[in-house]
Amino acid sequence: MGLHHVAYATKDLEATHRFYEELMGFPLVHAEQDERRSPDGGPTGWIKHVFYDIGDGECIAFFQIANMGEQPDFNTDLSASVGLPVWVNHVAVRATPEQQDTVRARVTEAGVKPLMEIDHGWCHSLYFVDPNGIMVELCADTSGFEPDPDGALAVMRAPVPTDASA
DSSP: OOOOEEEEEOSOHHHHHIIIIIISOOOEEEEEEEEEEOTTSOSEEEEEEEEEEEETTEEEEEEEEESSSOOTTOOOOSSGGGTOOTTSSEEEEEOOHHHHHHHHHHHHHTTOOOSEEEEOSSEEEEEEEOTTSOEEEEEEESSOOOOOHHHHHHHHHSOOOSSTTO
8 A cells, every 4th residue: 555645725826836837847647526515405505626746656646626515715825824833734746856856847947946855864854835725845864764663662652851951
């Protein structure tokens, strides 16, 4: 098994399309449009669902919806609207250093700046925020990490400091 797609909301398909296809270089590979009754029995609404190939047939997808039970002032970001830093909820896409450089050049030319760039030791990450407020990481493995399920479980279960300054 592997990732087929992840799906997020957008209020602006054109801005989302420009970011993902033109700037990130992820081709639009499928789109659907449907009219239907909202799940809560409300008025007839519509859905547009678009898919961008992020590599190996895996996709990032977006819904633009109307009259499907959404709140009129819904937020499309994954973190800020729930009180978290933008980097907490994000999508990471596998990339080579050359792909990172290509995307960096395209977005710089378009006037978009990376949010941050971090060398994690086992990978090098370049981060952007899309028009929906979603952080996208281009992750280039360097040494990678050696899978260590027992060590990972120990870290996961380790107590956290009780002093916030620690």
